[in-house]
Amino acid sequence: MTAPAVYVPADSTALALGADAVAAAVAAESARRGVAVRVVRNSSRGAFWLEPLVEVDGPSGRLAFGAVSAADVPGLFEAGFLAGGKHRLALGPVTAIPWLARQDRLVFARAGLDDPLSPEAYLAAGGTAGLRRALALPPAAVVSQIADAGLRGRGGAAFPAAVKWRTVLETPAARKVVVCNADEGDSGTFADRMVMEGDPFALLEGMAIAGTAVGAERGIVYVRAEYPQARAALLRAVEIATAQGWLGGDVLGSGRAFRVDIFQGAGAYVCGEETALLESLEGKRGMVRAKPPVPAVAGLHGLPTLVHNVLTLATVPAILAHGPEAHGRRGTGRSRGTQAFQLAGNVRRGGLVEAPFGLSLRELVEGFGGGTESGRPIRAVQVGGPLGSWFPASQLDLPLDYESVAAAGGALGHGGVVVFDDTVDMARMARHAMAFCARESCGKCTPCRIGSTRGVELLDAIRREGPGGGRMELLRDLCATLAGASLCALGGMTPGPVLSALQHFPEDFGPRGAGGEP
Amino acid sequence: MTDAAAAAVEAVLARAAPEPASLLPVLHAVQEALGHVPPEAAGAIGHRLGLSAAEVHGVVSFYHWFRTRPGGRHTVRLCRAEACQARGAGTLQAHAERRLGCGLSGTGAGGVNLEPADCLGHCACGPSVLVDGQPHARVTPERLDAILAALEEKP
Ligand SMILES: Cc1cc2nc3c(=O)[nH]c(=O)nc-3n(C[C@H](O)[C@H](O)[C@H](O)COP(=O)(O)O)c2cc1C
Numbered sequence: 098m099t100a101p102a103v104y105v106p107a108d109s110t111a112l113a114l115g116a117d118a119v120a121a122a123v124a125a126e127s128a129r130r131g132v133a134v135r136v137v138r139n140s141s142r143g144a145f146w147l148e149p150l151v152e153v154d155g156p157s158g159r160l161a162f163g164a165v166s167a168a169d170v171p172g173l174f175e176a177g178f179l180a181g182g183k184h185r186l187a188l189g190p191v192t193a194i195p196w197l198a199r200q201d202r203l204v205f206a207r208a209g210l211d212d213p214l215s216p217e218a219y220l221a222a223g224g225t226a227g228l229r230r231a232l233a234l235p236p237a238a239v240v241s242q243i244a245d246a247g248l249r250g251r252g253g254a255a256f257p258a259a260v261k262w263r264t265v266l267e268t269p270a271a272r273k274v275v276v277c278n279a280d281e282g283d284s285g286t287f288a289d290r291m292v293m294e295g296d297p298f299a300l301l302e303g304m305a306i307a308g309t310a311v312g313a314e315r316g317i318v319y320v321r322a323e324y325p326q327a328r329a330a331l332l333r334a335v336e337i338a339t340a341q342g343w344l345g346g347d348v349l350g351s352g353r354a355f356r357v358d359i360f361q362g363a364g365a366y367v368c369g370e371e372t373a374l375l376e377s378l379e380g381k382r383g384m385v386r387a388k389p390p391v392p393a394v395a396g397l398h399g400l401p402t403l404v405h406n407v408l409t410l411a412t413v414p415a416i417l418a419h420g421p422e423a424h425g426r427r428g429t430g431r432s433r434g435t436q437a438f439q440l441a442g443n444v445r446r447g448g449l450v451e452a453p454f455g456l457s458l459r460e461l462v463e464g465f466g467g468g469t470e471s472g473r474p475i476r477a478v479q480v481g482g483p484l485g486s487w488f489p490a491s492q493l494d495l496p497l498d499y500e501s502v503a504a505a506g507g508a509l510g511h512g513g514v515v516v517f518d519d520t521v522d523m524a525r526m527a528r529h530a531m532a533f534c535a536r537e538s539c540g541k542c543t544p545c546r547i548g549s550t551r552g553v554e555l556l557d558a559i560r561r562e563g564p565g566g567g568r569m570e571l572l573r574d575l576c577a578t579l580a581g582a583s584l585c586a587l588g589g590m591t592p593g594p595v596l597s598a599l600q601h602f603p604e605d606f607g608p609r610g611a612g613g614e615p
Numbered sequence: 616m617t618d619a620a621a622a623a624v625e626a627v628l629a630r631a632a633p634e635p636a637s638l639l640p641v642l643h644a645v646q647e648a649l650g651h652v653p654p655e656a657a658g659a660i661g662h663r664l665g666l667s668a669a670e671v672h673g674v675v676s677f678y679h680w681f682r683t684r685p686g687g688r689h690t691v692r693l694c695r696a697e698a699c700q701a702r703g704a705g706t707l708q709a710h711a712e713r714r715l716g717c718g719l720s721g722t723g724a725g726g727v728n729l730e731p732a733d734c735l736g737h738c739a740c741g742p743s744v745l746v747d748g749q750p751h752a753r754v755t756p757e758r759l760d761a762i763l764a765a766l767e768e769k770p
């Protein structure tokens with residue numbers, strides 16, 4: 098009989114909460130007691146409020162314990178946790194934890210199951226089925242599958258993926274490129290990181306499928322510098338996938354080539370914008386390009402380039418493997434499939450919630466989230482990252498799909514949802530948005546480059562002296578200019594968080610003494 | 616730039632493909648080796664990659680990640696994005712600045728660089744910091760003190 102497995106996640110949030118020390122304690126305690134165990138470093142299921150979440154194999158599935166610290170480990174052994182013994186951290190069967198059981202996991206189906214870099218585990222959990230299917234189809238048929246699934250880009254703009262695939266496929270060129278946008282700069286988001294660390298083969302498989310469909314033999318993942326663990330996981334995954342023949346000169350014996358390189362970003366938020374990202378890949382400053390031409394026609398070094406977010410590409414294998422209906426029948430209206438909601442900020446049960454589009458903000462922050470961690474009332478929720486709008490507690494019934502959020506004056510973006518309690522100063526958050534725009538502007542458009550700094554000064558004046566003296570009118574004018582005269586969404590959408598804060602929380606925009614951060 | 620630093624830059628350049636697209640990987644490798652990108656290295660880097668020194672400077676200054684002055688031996692990147700602010704990042708920043716005796720982007724006590732970060736991806740468990748590449752979440756002022764104390768014991 099093999100030694101029983103003890104699963105301790107190696108996801109970087111789990112590491113940030115002490116998972117390495119827990120794994121070491123399990124190894125040490127088992128050695129001390131002479132009990133053989135096999136420590137498996139799995140990925141995270143995304144229930145970050147329970148991390149480090151330790152699991153053991155039970156008679157009817159895996160049993161969970163959390164949140165475990167290294168100091169708890171001797172007690173777990175003492176309680177006989179390997180055999181399902183009672184312990185105050187015991188959570189029962191992991192898949193029965195309501196927070197996980199109520200999710201609908203398509204893209205994150207494999208999250209937390211096993212060692213994410215084990216090719217055997219990947220195959221056993223259905224890996225490469227999508228790529229095999231794609232290689233057996235003509236390229237245009239693969240694109241049709243993506244169209245039938247109704248897949249839209251998960252990076253923020255929600256553009257129909259198949260339109261881009263078709264454009265790249267039909268643009269004649271000797272060489273084409275697939276670029277994965279793993280810059281994930283939005284505050285409150287971590288789903289891309291979870292894929293890269295927790296299911297990197299799925300991302301590579303999605304890229305390979307895209308490559309065979311559009312006729313590209315080269316893929317590049319642009320990973321932000323703030324994600325060293327994700328980058329390391331991808332580098333290893335590329336090596337392993339190449340050794341397995343999933344990537345390389347002869348993908349799964351098809352005679353077709355697809356190679357992937359990993360590229361490290363350098364801390365510029367604007368490089369998440371696809372054309373700035375391409376400039377960055379070319380070794381330049383991350384300046385946004387004017388469109389047309391779109392990258393699908395002339396992107397990296399002028400080659401037709403398919404740029405997609407990590408989640409978009411990681412959704413592709415499931416669409417090919419299970420058919421477009423599996424994706425397309427989920428969701429609502431034109432928002433098809435599932436969204437990886439990332440529940441963050443001041444919330445009791447934060448983490449990754451994958452659910453069909455249309456889940457309400459209330460179900461998310463109260464149902465899954467359980468309200469604020471501080472125990473104080475929810476006051477404001479920012480949906481869609483730093484360029485997303487603020488919603489007051491009175492609007493929690495908002496359905497979370499692209500169209501509904503847009504109709505409410507916001508944007509779902511990459512699916513980040515950040516909760517604040519009633520201690521938040523919304524004028525300060527508005528200032529933060531303007532300062533962020535000023536700091537991260539690529540500098541191409543005057544309103545974004547200069548106007549954002551004026552906006553910070555104005556908000557400081559409003560906080561100091563109040564909204565009178567024409568200051569509010571000036572702020573609104575400035576926002577209108579930003580919205581109307583910006584080349585990209587950094588300048589164009591900064592008015593979102595500023596004006597929504599003003600609209601819903603006008604009482605915060607008055608004299609408050611200090612001014613300036615914090 | 617010392618001879619040793621120049622040699623380190625040469626070693627990085629010897630491994631790089633001689634094209635402009637190698638610039639960011641080269642800058643990362645130089646910073647990895649020296650802790651910063653010396654402005655005097657721009658000429659040699661540009662020469663190898665087919666760029667002017669001014670172009671290299673332009674790129675270095677654009678990206679927040681690169682530093683042009685030598686710093687301390689350790690780097691603490693403190694997240695100040697919204698999700699961490701909702702969980703007390705402001706208090707943590709004030710504590711870090713007091714304890715290290717420097718502001719953001721400065722180098723403080725014990726040779727610790729205090730750098731701002733915009734989101735480290737642990738947004739459900741803030742405030743978070745990245746210390747010499749290692750992530751820490753739910754960082755209270757007390758935990759930060761423990762992390763910094765552990766750094767002091769390292770070379
Ligand atoms: C300022 C700015 C930042 C962006 N950051 C990201 C990012 O971090 N990740 C991402 O996938 N898309 C980001 N985008 C959207 C990209 O420009 C692009 O739409 C996306 O990568 C396309 O992939 P998708 O079709 O799969 O969504 C950003 C856009 C803007 C304007």
Ligand code: SF4
Binds near residue numbers: 542583588
């Ligand atoms: S809006 Fe700002 S970031 Fe976007 S292109 Fe213009 S200057 Fe650059």
